[in-house]
Amino acid sequence: MKVNGLEYRVDWRKFRVGASFFVPCLHLAKSKETVAAVTKRLGYKVLIKPVIEEGIKGLRVWRIK
Numbered sequence: 001m002k003v004n005g006l007e008y009r010v011d012w013r014k015f016r017v018g019a020s021f022f023v024p025c026l027h028l029a030k031s032k033e034t035v036a037a038v039t040k041r042l043g044y045k046v047l048i049k050p051v052i053e054e055g056i057k058g059l060r061v062w063r064i065k
Helices: 028-041
Strands: 020-022 046-053 056-063
Touching: 028 046, 028 056
Parallel strands: none
Antiparallel strands: 020 056, 046 056
C-alpha cells in the first residue's frame, strides 16, 4: 500500500478483527482516502482515526468487521 509516496507492507491475511496498525503521515485526509480505498477493495470494515503516537502524527487503522 502506497501512502504519501511511501510503500507500506501490510500482511492483510493476518489483519484480523480487533487488530490495528499505525501509518505515520502528514497529509491525513489524503492518506485516509488511500487506506479506505484499499480496505474497501479487500472487503474489510475499518475505523480510521488521526492520532499522535510517541510524538508522531499519523493514522491508526482498526479492523472492526
